[in-house]
Amino acid sequence: MNVPETVRAAMRTTNDLFNSQVIGKQDVNELDRVYTRNARILPPGAAMIEGREQVKAFWQGAIKALGLKSAKLTTVDAEALGDRVFEIGRADLLVGSVDTVTVKYVVQWKQEEGDWKWHVDIWNANQ
């Protein structure tokens, strides 16, 4: 992993925001601090979604539809590529009251307004 510790700390801050605020408090407006303005997400079971407002609408619906209670994100590998970071990660989701689901993902990170944010985000479930 060739990503400086300062950047890795910023990435952890963003990931923690997603879990504690977006999922934990169901506050999708906090996605302003998680995704870049022109972010693209590629969710399973849907076409690619472009732009932060559309991404917010997706998560608003998905959190309720899935009964998503928490999403613990763990970096498996991260490499600096040009001015971006390419991350492979693992998400441990709590869905409903007892179900846990393991998801893996690739995120391309980009710095925007001083913060490191998700610029491209694709995932799928292990099961």
Add this chain to the structure above:
Amino acid sequence: MNVPETVRAAMRTTNDLFNSQVIGKQDVNELDRVYTRNARILPPGAAMIEGREQVKAFWQGAIKALGLKSAKLTTVDAEALGDRVFEIGRADLLVGSVDTVTVKYVVQWKQEEGDWKWHVDIWNANQ
């Protein structure tokens, strides 16, 4: 897209190999020319798989299990990041005799032995 046309042509060659040889002729040994030696794939419904031999075993099983007949790959966006290329793409799969399935993917491309190959590969279905 800031990827030189020479690189894009090399990417098309690799993608065509996957469709015509690996899927069309069920010849997984041609994956030597598609994936890097240390490639990682993140398939839906399974854990991450690391290393070209393990990737070959995955595709050997998946082509048969799915009845995969063709995989037409189309680049939606490609950007050069450092010495890699980050691609968002679309795969139109023919499964069995009539079913078509639309898949989207992210591939991190890396040059190895002069060829451009898939170094990290993650995908999911639109439906």
